[in-house]
Amino acid sequence: MTNQSKKITLIGPFGVGKTSLFKRFVDNTFSEDYKSTLGVQIQKKVITMNDGSQLSLILWDTEGTIKVSEGRSSYLLGTHCFVYVFDLSRIETYENINTQIKYLKEKFPNTPVKILGNKLDAVNIKNVEVTLKDLQVEYDFLASAKTGDKVDELFLEIAVDLVN
Amino acid sequence: MNDNMANQKRFLNKIQLITVDSLGEIKTSDANLFPNWKEGANIFNAHPFFEILKSLEEVVTPLEKEFSFSCVHLSEERNKEFICDVNITFELSETHIIIFDYSRAYLELNKISQERNDSIIKSQELEFSNRLLVEKEKFKNNFIANINHELSAPLTSIKGFVDLLEKTDLDYEQQELAKIIKSEASHLQIIFSDMLDISRIESGEFKLNKEIFNLFDLIQSIEESYKIILKEDIVDFKVTIDKKINPIVFADKTRVYQIITNLLNNAIKYTDEGIIELSIFKVLGKNRKQEFEIIIKDTGIGIPKEDQEKIFNPFIQLDDIKSGTGLGLYVARNLVHLMGGTINVNSEEGQGALFNIHIALQNAPKGNEGAAEKEYVLPNDKKYRILIVENRQNTQYLIMKQLLRHKCFFVDVVSNAEDAIRNIENRNYNLAIIDIKLDDISGLSLTKKIRNDYGDAAIKDMPIVGISGISQSNILNVALSAGMDSFIAKPFTEEILLNKITRLLSLRKK
Numbered sequence: 001m002t003n004q005s006k007k008i009t010l011i012g013p014f015g016v017g018k019t020s021l022f023k024r025f026v027d028n029t030f031s032e033d034y035k036s037t038l039g040v041q042i043q044k045k046v047i048t049m050n051d052g053s054q055l056s057l058i059l060w061d062t063e064g065t066i067k068v069s070e071g072r073s074s075y076l077l078g079t080h081c082f083v084y085v086f087d088l089s090r091i092e093t094y095e096n097i098n099t100q101i102k103y104l105k106e107k108f109p110n111t112p113v114k115i116l117g118n119k120l121d122a123v124n125i126k127n128v129e130v131t132l133k134d135l136q137v138e139y140d141f142l143a144s145a146k147t148g149d150k151v152d153e154l155f156l157e158i159a160v161d162l163v164n
Numbered sequence: 165m166n167d168n169m170a171n172q173k174r175f176l177n178k179i180q181l182i183t184v185d186s187l188g189e190i191k192t193s194d195a196n197l198f199p200n201w202k203e204g205a206n207i208f209n210a211h212p213f214f215e216i217l218k219s220l221e222e223v224v225t226p227l228e229k230e231f232s233f234s235c236v237h238l239s240e241e242r243n244k245e246f247i248c249d250v251n252i253t254f255e256l257s258e259t260h261i262i263i264f265d266y267s268r269a270y271l272e273l274n275k276i277s278q279e280r281n282d283s284i285i286k287s288q289e290l291e292f293s294n295r296l297l298v299e300k301e302k303f304k305n306n307f308i309a310n311i312n313h314e315l316s317a318p319l320t321s322i323k324g325f326v327d328l329l330e331k332t333d334l335d336y337e338q339q340e341l342a343k344i345i346k347s348e349a350s351h352l353q354i355i356f357s358d359m360l361d362i363s364r365i366e367s368g369e370f371k372l373n374k375e376i377f378n379l380f381d382l383i384q385s386i387e388e389s390y391k392i393i394l395k396e397d398i399v400d401f402k403v404t405i406d407k408k409i410n411p412i413v414f415a416d417k418t419r420v421y422q423i424i425t426n427l428l429n430n431a432i433k434y435t436d437e438g439i440i441e442l443s444i445f446k447v448l449g450k451n452r453k454q455e456f457e458i459i460i461k462d463t464g465i466g467i468p469k470e471d472q473e474k475i476f477n478p479f480i481q482l483d484d485i486k487s488g489t490g491l492g493l494y495v496a497r498n499l500v501h502l503m504g505g506t507i508n509v510n511s512e513e514g515q516g517a518l519f520n521i522h523i524a525l526q527n528a529p530k531g532n533e534g535a536a537e538k539e540y541v542l543p544n545d546k547k548y549r550i551l552i553v554e555n556r557q558n559t560q561y562l563i564m565k566q567l568l569r570h571k572c573f574f575v576d577v578v579s580n581a582e583d584a585i586r587n588i589e590n591r592n593y594n595l596a597i598i599d600i601k602l603d604d605i606s607g608l609s610l611t612k613k614i615r616n617d618y619g620d621a622a623i624k625d626m627p628i629v630g631i632s633g634i635s636q637s638n639i640l641n642v643a644l645s646a647g648m649d650s651f652i653a654k655p656f657t658e659e660i661l662l663n664k665i666t667r668l669l670s671l672r673k674k
Contacts, residue, residue: 015284035278036282039236042211042237058216063277064281078219078220089289090289092288093288
């Protein structure tokens with residue numbers, strides 16, 4: 001029995017793998033082909049919590065924009081948790097991430113933001129960690145939609161946080 | 165009229181109007197786009213997008229009760245997907261939803277954005293990969309440089325202490341063991357040095373450090389070293405130097421040395437008997453540069469035609485039995501290229517090999533030729549008799565003092581050309597130092613007389629060093645044209661003087 005629903009909005013630059021994360025979590029599928037997202041696609045995934053209750057996660061997979069402010073602002077309305085996704089193999093997607101996160105937190109002070117670096121499978125993590133440290137990028141997860149690494153963990157952590 | 169109605173119908177087919185109550189039940193719907201979203205159905209079951217109604221209820225106010233969502237992907241289960249704009253208006257007990265189907269327009273737009281994104285993503289990924297490669301290369305180079313630095317101190321100690329050990333009272337077996345340790349330590353040092361050079365060359369960080377030096381001295385020191393190295397082998401070593409060469413050059417001495425010795429080491433590695441020859445010729449002389457041909461020829465195992473290009477690649481050795489890293493020729497070729505030269509090999513299997521280098525080195529800037537004189541080895545086999553022809557007493561005294569201090573020279577001093585001729589005719593001199601500006605005839609004329617008027621080789625071939633305070637720019641060439649073997653500009657240091665003298669004496673010995 002579904003008790004409540006929560007909106008999770010995936011945002012971030014284009015090509016970082018938001019749709020791939022979305023599909024990996026919802027359908028457990030992955031495709032190497034990049035197909036850019038226009039607008040927003042929305043899906044629901046119902047998960048069962050430890051107490052037996054059910055939670056509907058309404059996932060909004062938005063089109064990529066370099067700056068959050070350039071995106072369609074209506075997509076952000078009513079969000080319970082943002083997931084800001086960047087691509088570990090493209091520095092341009094995270095070199096200004098702190099400015100984007102700051103903007104988001106100013107606009108939505110009560111909405112949590114999870115920061116996730118995707119495409120962990122495509123990089124040497126030791127090299128990238130140095131760059132992330134140099135740029136003072138603080139992240140919550142380094143994941144791979146391709147391998148599924150840390151994808152479920154991300155959404156389950158969000159679910160637990162939102163319920164609590 | 166019919167057309168208008170058709171257009172209106174087509175337009176209405178692109179829009180769906182829905183009214184829902186506060187629980188999400190559809191009260192009215194024209195079902196133009198999504199037939200199943202009709203009266204009695206629940207909007208929350210129609211599509212997860214409509215869950216937004218619950219969230220928006222929390223933020224709706226009398227002033228802000230209309231919300232627009234553009235470009236939303238909507239579909240009924242297993243049916244065609246529409247890309248729509250959705251307007252939502254909250255009223256007191258009802259919510260009005262208008263869905264506009266703009267699928268065709270949006271899909272066109274998507275094609276453009278797909279192409280743009282593809283191109284940007286590929287270029288950014290490439291840039292990132294390049295950046296990582298550069299960082300990786302930098303790390304590797306620093307690592308090799310640090311390792312090389314750390315190893316150089318212990319290696320120098322090993323070699324130094326083995327040198328000392330060799331001078332103690334060792335039996336034959338101990339001497340042989342000490343020799344092996346020394347040789348292996350030298351080998352290790354060369355490997356690390358080659359690795360460091362390669363990493364710098366490949367990363368583009370390698371820089372040539374030019375200095376003024378004497379090419380003859382360099383070749384002579386190579387000759388002496390390799391004669392020692394080869395003294396126990398049954399391989400002869402022969403050096404030929406073109407006397408037309410102006411030996412004072414402005415180039416990277418260490419790297420010129422490295423090029424030649426890397427090729428000699430290679431020749432030694434593959435030559436078990438016969439001869440290794442090092443020759444250096446002047447091919448072309450311009451005002452500022454001289455082009456040299458350096459030939460290293462051996463009678464070793466030779467290189468098959470098909471392998472001749474491969475030997476300049478790193479880590480290639482034609483004979484695995486031979487020791488070494490296979491880096492020497494690779495380093496040599498890169499250094500020659502860095503100096504703007506060429507290197508080629510001619511060889512046939514079993515017929516030895518001939519390495520041929522063409523390289524242009526800059527002449528030393530005028531007036532700086534003396535700066536090359538830094539090292540000299542005093543003769544210790546016998547005493548040499550030197551004649552000083554100098555009209556100034558202070559200079560006579562200075563040169564005498566500089567020479568007599570070393571106890572390997574007898575020195576006679578005269579003040580003019582007439583006395584000089586008399587002395588030369590009466591006594592064999594190993595070398596003469598002649599001032600260009602004398603009182604009676606010039607030192608240049610005196611030199612021409614010595615070279616041309618005597619049949620006795622001991623006189624006419626006597627090495628002559630010219631000295632002068634004349635600041636004429638081509639004075640060196642003038643002196644050499646007159647028949648002098650070398651020239652020193654005043655003022656000069658003891659080192660410069662001894663260097664010139666010892667070099668000429670040593671060439672004469674050959």
